[in-house]
Amino acid sequence: MNETVVPTRGELFLGYAKAGLFGFGGVAAWARRIIVEERRWLTEREYAEVLGLGQVLPGPNVGNAAVMIGRRFHGLPGSLCATAGLYIGPLCILLLLAAFYDAYGQVPRIGALMQGIAAAAAGMVIGTAIKMGSRLKAPPEMVALGLLAAAAAFWWRVPLPLIVLGLGPVGIFCAWRRQRPEAAH
Structure with a gap:
């Protein structure tokens, strides 16, 4: 079943907001899951092509993909909705975490916590690449x-x-x- 669904502007915003909020350590895994598996806005191949193009352009690859996917469905307003959804939640969280790190960053356990988070993020990136590669049958x-x-x-x-x-x-x-x-x- 390869039928895709055309999202509204609100659905673009909310879908990318979900990806942005759940994508600790990297949004690519969540964005693919939401766009391809949950919401069926694009097929696996279409998403891989958009993400691939996003990777060779300057800037964050998933952000570039959000601009292209939003534009595909609703032009410039769609690009703005998808991109705003992707970045608004993480921006708010980042500002709070920056204040926390500024106050407590010198505590040794915070450094260990950051190393653990980095390892989990690397695992997510590798897992997403393997999952996408196995489904594309290149x-x-x-x-x-x-x-x-x-x-x-x-x-x-x-x-x-x-x-x-x-x-x-x-x-x-x-x-x-x-x-x-x-x-x-």
């Missing part, structure tokens, strides 16, 4: 490109813009080549 050449990009970033410390400039055209060519026979039929 062709072997795209899996190879993804692994090469990850190796370039992780082991060889190649900056993201260079990875995108180097592997992006190869990925585009592979996708174009794979779709070419389908278009002929």
